[in-house]
Amino acid sequence: MTSVRLVIVDDHPVVRDGLRGMLGTQPDLEIVGEAASGAEALTVVAATSPDVVLTDLRMPSPSGAALIRLLRERVPATRVLVLTTHDTDSDVLPAVEAGAIGYLLKDVPREELFRAVRAAARNESVLSPSVVALLLDRVRPRQPVTKARLSAREREVLALIARGKTNREAAAELHISEATVKTHLLHVYAKLEVPDRASAVAAAYQRGILRPERDA
CATH class of the missing domain: 3.40.50.2300 (Response regulator)
Incomplete structure (x- = not known):
């Protein structure tokens, strides 16, 4: 290691x-x-x-x-x-x-x-979840506060990523392959119109797709 x-x-x-x-x-x-x-x-x-x-x-x-x-x-x-x-x-x-x-x-x-x-x-x-919404609100253009049409599995993957899980850890917890996790994340990025993990989590909190008290 x-x-x-x-x-x-x-x-x-x-x-x-x-x-x-x-x-x-x-x-x-x-x-x-x-x-x-x-x-x-x-x-x-x-x-x-x-x-x-x-x-x-x-x-x-x-x-x-x-x-x-x-x-x-x-x-x-x-x-x-x-x-x-x-x-x-x-x-x-x-x-x-x-x-x-x-x-x-x-x-x-x-x-x-x-x-x-x-x-x-x-x-x-x-x-940290408590700074995600603040960061997105201040440094990124304000996006419509609407829920993107994420699938149930995409929401599960995103919630695990928001808690700091790696792709491998998320795959193990959901009993799917790491490649499948990566595919779900690519779909999430496209639907939320964001470039990376941190931006996806931030956008999800701002739009109400994830809630800090439940998913953080």
């Missing part, structure tokens, strides 16, 4: 300790460094070249979008995954625009965090 090399960035030692202990239980997640500030993060990441940086937004400078932008410029192969308590548009939008591959809140269940880190390493977008 190929390990995902990870750097944790948070200015609270207790949070870093907790994340290290939790992520360290996964044999395929290797923590190669930690940082308590943006400046320290830039140094650690430059020295370790991790696959993923798991970072909070607010900490000693540079932080937030400025830190994400610097990381993406200096180590473009490294993906930046935000883990924070802040989900306002003034936090979410700059982070995504700066190049964050995903945006999670700190109340995310641990299994979802594990999946998100792995997905980020594969260059797949990961968004």
Whole structure:
């Protein structure tokens, strides 16, 4: 199993300790460094070249979008995954625009965090349901609030993807092939007129096809 090399960035030692202990239980997640500030993060990441940086937004400078932008410029192969308590548009939008591959809140269940880190390493977008509608509303043209005619199976696949499942995990849960899952997703993209997984999930929440309290 190929390990995902990870750097944790948070200015609270207790949070870093907790994340290290939790992520360290996964044999395929290797923590190669930690940082308590943006400046320290830039140094650690430059020295370790991790696959993923798991970072909070607010900490000693540079932080937030400025830190994400610097990381993406200096180590473009490294993906930046935000883990924070802040989900306002003034936090979410700059982070995504700066190049964050995903945006999670700190109340995310641990299994979802594990999946998100792995997905980020594969260059797949990961968004908390609570920020999806906000992100779509702000950065994409407003679409008609109507329900697309998704089949029951397409809705099942989309609901699993919204919970962070990979194509393989969705296939196993639905007892279908991974190729079939991919086909269903292509149909979903076409019907919702979106280009990717994150946009499909966002559009589904906005149009009422998925409901956060039920599907998240």
